[in-house]
Amino acid sequence: MQSYSRKAATTVLLIGCVVIAGWIFDIAILKSILPGLVSMKTNTAICFILSGTSLQLWHRALKNIPRLPHLRIAAVACASLVISIGLLTLIQYSFNLNFGIDELFFKDNTSAVGTAYPGRMAPNTALNFFLLGSALLLLNIPQYILAHSFTLVAFLIASLGLLGYIYGNSYFYKAGSAYTAMALHTAIAFILLCFGILFARPGRGLIAVVSSNNAGGIMARRLYPTAIAIPPIVGWLILSGYRSNVYTAEMAISLLGVLNVVVFAVLIWWNAKELGSIDGQRYRAEKALKEANEELENRVNERTAQLSQANEELQNEIADRKLAEEALRQSEEREKQKSQQLELALQKLQQTQTQLIQTEKMSSLGQLIAGVAHEINNPINFIYGNINYAHQYCQDLLALVHLYQQHYAHPVPEIQQKLQAIELDFLIEDLAKLLTSMKLGAERIREIVLTLRNFSRLHEAEKKLVNIHEGIDSTLLILQSRLKAKPDRPPIQVIKEYGELPLVECYAGLLNQVFMNLLTNAIDAIEQTDDSKSKAAADKPRIQNPQIRIRTEKINSTQIAISIADNGPGMTEEVRQKLFDPFFTTKPVGKGTGLGLSISYQIVVEKHGGQLNCISTPGKGAEFAIEIPIRQS
Ligand SMILES: Nc1ncnc2c1ncn2[C@@H]1O[C@H](COP(=O)(O)OP(=O)(O)OP(=O)(O)O)[C@@H](O)[C@H]1O
Numbered sequence: 001m002q003s004y005s006r007k008a009a010t011t012v013l014l015i016g017c018v019v020i021a022g023w024i025f026d027i028a029i030l031k032s033i034l035p036g037l038v039s040m041k042t043n044t045a046i047c048f049i050l051s052g053t054s055l056q057l058w059h060r061a062l063k064n065i066p067r068l069p070h071l072r073i074a075a076v077a078c079a080s081l082v083i084s085i086g087l088l089t090l091i092q093y094s095f096n097l098n099f100g101i102d103e104l105f106f107k108d109n110t111s112a113v114g115t116a117y118p119g120r121m122a123p124n125t126a127l128n129f130f131l132l133g134s135a136l137l138l139l140n141i142p143q144y145i146l147a148h149s150f151t152l153v154a155f156l157i158a159s160l161g162l163l164g165y166i167y168g169n170s171y172f173y174k175a176g177s178a179y180t181a182m183a184l185h186t187a188i189a190f191i192l193l194c195f196g197i198l199f200a201r202p203g204r205g206l207i208a209v210v211s212s213n214n215a216g217g218i219m220a221r222r223l224y225p226t227a228i229a230i231p232p233i234v235g236w237l238i239l240s241g242y243r244s245n246v247y248t249a250e251m252a253i254s255l256l257g258v259l260n261v262v263v264f265a266v267l268i269w270w271n272a273k274e275l276g277s278i279d280g281q282r283y284r285a286e287k288a289l290k291e292a293n294e295e296l297e298n299r300v301n302e303r304t305a306q307l308s309q310a311n312e313e314l315q316n317e318i319a320d321r322k323l324a325e326e327a328l329r330q331s332e333e334r335e336k337q338k339s340q341q342l343e344l345a346l347q348k349l350q351q352t353q354t355q356l357i358q359t360e361k362m363s364s365l366g367q368l369i370a371g372v373a374h375e376i377n378n379p380i381n382f383i384y385g386n387i388n389y390a391h392q393y394c395q396d397l398l399a400l401v402h403l404y405q406q407h408y409a410h411p412v413p414e415i416q417q418k419l420q421a422i423e424l425d426f427l428i429e430d431l432a433k434l435l436t437s438m439k440l441g442a443e444r445i446r447e448i449v450l451t452l453r454n455f456s457r458l459h460e461a462e463k464k465l466v467n468i469h470e471g472i473d474s475t476l477l478i479l480q481s482r483l484k485a486k487p488d489r490p491p492i493q494v495i496k497e498y499g500e501l502p503l504v505e506c507y508a509g510l511l512n513q514v515f516m517n518l519l520t521n522a523i524d525a526i527e528q529t530d531d532s533k534s535k536a537a538a539d540k541p542r543i544q545n546p547q548i549r550i551r552t553e554k555i556n557s558t559q560i561a562i563s564i565a566d567n568g569p570g571m572t573e574e575v576r577q578k579l580f581d582p583f584f585t586t587k588p589v590g591k592g593t594g595l596g597l598s599i600s601y602q603i604v605v606e607k608h609g610g611q612l613n614c615i616s617t618p619g620k621g622a623e624f625a626i627e628i629p630i631r632q633s
């Protein structure tokens with residue numbers, strides 16, 4: 001429809017141009033189509049050119065709104081010119097004036113057909129230009145109804161002009177004998193221009209009803225062409241019959257009425273039928289749609305049911321799996337517990353084994369010592385018990401010899417020889433010393449035996465009140481030989497810093513075992529540094545004065561502490577961490593079992609409820625600290 005509007009605009013513009021050409025070259029056929037008909041005036045032609053241009057510009061402006069605002073301005077300017085020319089012409093007619101605009105470009109013939117004033121357009125033409133110019137202006141505001149109303153009025157006026165020509169009645173196009181008439185091509189151009197304006201925006205204003213795609217639009221598009229074309233044609237036929245005197249005027253009117261009724265009845269029936277079939281199609285389409293919809297719904301329902309069933313099955317499966325997983329987890333837990341129990345049992349077993357080994361070691365050592373002590377005890381008692389008598393007897397014998405020397409100053413030569421041989425004076429002097437030293441030696445042996453018995457303490461398997469210092473001393477005694485100087489090192493000095501200790505309730509034999517382990521380790525550590533044969537010793541500084549420092553003190557009313565420190569090589573943090581682990585040793589195979597400290601730990605911590613700690617830095621020696629309660633709870 002819009003393209004029709006543009007084509008109409010171009011056609012109107014061309015008509016104007018052709019007529020102007022007719023005026024320029026004075027071609028009568030271009031000016032008035034048929035001889036004897038009124039010509040189209042120059043102003044009319046100019047107005048058509050302006051109107052066609054305005055409509056074309058309006059279309060272009062509509063397409064390029066933001067880019068070409070001047071197009072719209074030009075369209076408005078053209079429309080305004082058309083309004084002005086129409087209005088000025090109407091004023092000339094109304095007030096019998098002459099502004100000199102009628103023959104501005106070309107002189108008209110003073111005796112031109114149907115022309116009241118030479119060159120001036122007809123009054124209905126002027127009115128139409130005023131209306132259509134206004135409609136073109138009004139196209140620029142959104143309310144299209146106003147523009148369309150102006151156009152429809154202009155359309156009626158132009159139609160009347162055209163019908164006048166068809167029916168051969170000059171009154172329609174002349175609007176009275178005093179005025180100039182509307183030319184035939186003017187009427188046609190007006191009708192074209194009217195359609196051009198109406199179809200400019202098909203979706204808007206009054207024309208929207210016709211251009212719409214609904215049933216109303218379809219019906220309007222079908223009915224309008226016939227409704228517009230049929231009545232004039234029927235009228236013309238009836239009029240022709242009347243003019244040929246076939247029937248009277250009344251008859252003609254009646255015929256016109258009947259024919260109109262028939263034509264419109266047929267038209268309406270045909271349209272109703274078409275609409276009915278469209279409605280039927282619509283109904284069938286709706287029904288099919290409804291059925292499709294229902295089927296779709298059924299399918300959706302079916303699918304939903306299937307899905308929810310699948311979902312339920314899936315959920316059941318998930319629940320089953322969860323149960324299975326739970327069962328698996330529980331059985332795993334049980335297995336874990338079992339393996340933990342097994343591990344614990346294994347640990348206990350290892351501990352028992354280490355204890356057994358150590359106990360065996362210590363008890364055989366204890367038994368050996370106890371046996372030796374017991375065996376030595378009898379003979380030494382025998383010696384010690386008789387040594388006083390031996391001394392007494394010697395004194396008596398010497399006194400007797402003295403008496404003999406006094407009373408027999410000159411013995412027989414044999415006796416004199418013997419006296420010289422035995423050096424009696426020296427003998428007398430030395431015998432006394434000898435006996436004293438024998439006595440001292442016997443006393444020392446007795447002491448040693450006592451200490452040995454004290455260390456072994458095999459008979460004391462239960463807790464007793466014990467003098468801790470005695471235990472340490474007896475242990476040191478047993479280790480005496482290891483402390484002495486060796487060809488490759490000086491003797492190990494033992495520094496005792498004994499504090500005031502009460503009697504402590506403990507298992508004396510076990511505690512001696514602990515002292516034994518710690519002191520042996522200290523000696524081993526010192527010797528390891530000094531062992532020039534070992535590879536490691538090469539880069540270790542020789543210890544000038546090897547020392548073991550033993551310190552005891554009462555920490556508080558319930559606890560005592562014993563510390564055994566050496567100035568050996570010490571140990572790394574890594575070794576310190578594993579110190580109390582059973583079978584951990586850094587000593588060569590066959591030298592250490594790695595049980596000494598783990599057993600000592602058990603004795604101190606588990607047997608006595610105490611603590612055993614080690615402080616050591618590599619190169620700075622090691623200190624083992626024992627803390628035990630004075631009374632066992
Ligand atoms: N005073 C110390 N200085 C340096 N290292 C030490 C000292 N005491 C213990 N260690 C280290 O701790 C390790 C473990 O000592 P532990 O007494 O348990 O076993 P062991 O002496 O090697 O063997 P054994 O069972 O014969 O005693 C030793 O091998 C040694 O490396």
Ligand SMILES: [Mg+2]
Nearest residue numbers: 517521596597
């Ligand atoms: Mg050891």
